[in-house]
Structures are given as C-alpha cells and as structure tokens.
Amino acid sequence: MSQKPDIKATVNAFFQLWQRQVTLLAQSPEQRAEELVSESKRIAEYLKAESDRVSDPDTGGTQ
C-alpha cells in the first residue's frame, strides 16, 4: 500500500502545473487562446453549478 502524499507538496505541484498551462496558453497562437477562454468558461460554469447546488434548499442547501 502506497503512503499518502504530503498535501502541501501535492497542491504545490498542481499549482505549478496550472501556472505552466496558463503561461503556455497565453503565449500560444489563437487556437490555444481560444482553449484558454473555453476552459475559463468551463471552470466558471462548474463553479456556478457547485454554488447553485450548495445554496439550493431542495438539495440540502448550506444550512
């Protein structure tokens, strides 16, 4: 059984990879810029859906 990784190192590695993704997309020609926009939209939609789900009283709400 593998040992559970260190959470700080894990989020650090994730954040560094995310930064590389953002930088590469920002420096790339059009297609990648469009991917960046589309990814941002997806993240925004996901967050909105999460927010709606959490605050919706019919699905458990926040209280």
Add this chain to the structure above:
Amino acid sequence: MTGIEPSSILRAGPRPLGLHLSLSTLSFGSSLGALSLAKNGTLAWLPELQEEAEKIQAQLGQFEVAELALALGDEGQRLLSQMMSGIKKYQTHPYLRNMPTPPTVWSKGSMSLFDYGGALSETAPVVFLVPSLINRSYILDLMPGRSFVAALADAGIRPLLVDWGTPGPDEKEYGLDNYLLDVLSPALDFAAESFPKAPLHLAGYCMGGTLATALAQFKQDKIASLITIAAPWDFHEGLGQSARAIISNPVTWETILQTYGELPVDVIQSLFANLDPNLCLNKFSLFDQMVQTEKRAETFVALEDWLNDGIPLVKNVAYSCFIEWYGENRPALCKWLVRGEVINPEYITIPSMIVVPRSDRIVPPGSARALAQKIPNASLVTPPSGHIGMVVGSSASKGLWANMLQWVSSQ
C-alpha cells in the same frame, strides 16, 4: 534582516502594477476553480502536460476537495504575500545604475549617438548599434560585467550606440520614414565619414533590427555588414488570427493615440505583461527570497528598472507598427514602403548575420528567422537564450557577444 535600510527611493514598478497584481491573483484564483476538475480528471490539460497531470491527479485523488482547497489557499496566500513583499523590496531597493555616460558624437532632436570606443584607433571596426524605439539603449550597457558595448570595446571594436531619448516636440509627428531617413541615415553617414578607414557594421536589436534592415537597403555602399539581433520581420509568425485582429484593430489604437497623443509606456508594458500572466508572481516571490545585498539582487533590480523605464512611441510610428506591421505584415510581404521605396531584404547583398535566440518569448523565433530566409547568403546564428538574456544574461559572453566578435573579426 537584509542589511539594507529602506531607502528614499520609491519605484512605481513593476509597470503597470495594477495589471501585474490582477494577473497574479487571477492565476491563483483560477487554480482554485480548476482544482476539482483536475482531481476528477475532467480538466482539459494541454497535451504536453497530460502525463504530469495524470500523476498529480492520482495524488489529488487521495484527499478531499475541501482539504485540498484549504491547502491550495494557504499556498496561494504564501506566494502572493512573498510577491507583495518582493515588490516592496524592489520598490525601495537602494541600487541605482551608475555607469559613465559616453561622449555624444552626433545628435538630432532627442536622439544622441554615443561613442563607446574611447581611445581605440581610427581603423578599429565600428559597430553602429540601433536599439528598439520603445526601450532605453542602456540595456546594452546595463552594469559592469553585463555590458555588451563594453565587451565590444574591450575586444577592439568601436560601438556607436543610438540612444533615442524621449520623443520631444521634434519627433511628435515623426513616422518610421523620418526615423530612418532623417535621423538614422545622417547618423550613419556621420559614422562613415568620421572613421573612413574602419569597416562599418550596422547592427539592430529587436525593433532596431527591423529598422536597420531597411536602412541597410539604402546604405549598402557604406557598410561592411548587417547584423540583426532578434529582429521581427514576419509579424504573422507565431501570432494567431484572433490576436492579430485585436492587435491590428485601428479603432483600438486610434482611441488610445487620440487620447494620449502617443502610445504610453504602460500600454506597451501591458502587451508584454500578457505574454506571461505568472511572471510577476514568480519573479517577485523569488526576489523576496534573495539576500538583498548580493549581486544577484542588484542585477535583478537593474534589469527590472530598465524594463520599467520604457519610451512612449509616437503616434504615427505606433500606428505603422500595429496596423502595417502586425496587421498587414507589410515587411514580410515586401509591401513596406519607406518614402516610396519598397523594402525588400532580397536586395541586400552585403554579408549579413541574423541572430535568433532560441527561447525568445517576445519576438517569435520564426518571425526573426524570416530575415535569414530572405537575405541572400545570410548567416543564421541561434544563441541558446532568450530575448533579453541574450544581451545581459550570465551566459551572454559565450553566446551573442562571442558570435558578434567572431563575425566582425571575420569580415
């Protein structure tokens, strides 16, 4: 304790500060949003990052989203705090560039021609250096040990450096034609007349290389060779259609140029800031960790000061750059006219060295390489560095500087 007392110096950079802070915060904020998607494997990573993303996904899978978000929040807060501390240390760092100003041997309006050749003989090869119109020339003489012009002079080559100064009343209505034929051309004539026994090489860095290419076409009879250093030529290389449409939208630039009467430094800096939204966060967090009295910290401040000390671009030139160069790609299509004459690198028959740094993020290598493909028998040189590191980096002496010395001595 750093050993350095906060000084009375207060810099405004990195410019534009608001944009840099927004981009850094945005980069971190978006990572929080992407965390859940990365954990459940639905985030669309770029293909080159996919393998690493899968490994990280496996690690993320061992934690709950809430605890990951908390840990990421802590990490982001730490980085943003370091960045803010780094910016504060930069803004009050006591370093000030203190390099001697060389003699001015020719001037017109705001432009001065500096002679770094000192006591070199009249037969010493001359390199007439043209920097970009939007940056100060002192990047080529930044500090002791990091001075391209000093390296040339030490090797027996006389650098004559064009210093554009800040556009004044004389230049407000200038176009590219004026800069080329009313300023650079007579300055080059002066250099040729002053050192008639010396071979005269024309070199241009960045946008200065684009200008030098056009000037070379007019002055081939007076120069021994042309050297372009990271000079953009094919402006559509590495630029997508959307980016091109945004950059070359006349309405955008007309609004800015009518409002300010020129292209302000902060607008130019914004274009560069957008090339890497993480740059400010990463470099100032790193600077925060440096021992402030060390040479490394001074070099950082010297370079950052130069980056923030840009030159506004006069309106006609700004319009030409964005509409005719980036929008219509006139240079690469041989449609760039200078006072009625088509600029075509194929007409340049003197020896030419085209320098294209391998990891240039400011001028796409393909854009600069286009000149090597058009100028007959041009020599292509590709130092293993970036756009700025090539001229002032710790390995500059083994790259560009060595290439330059070898080229001039072999002509």
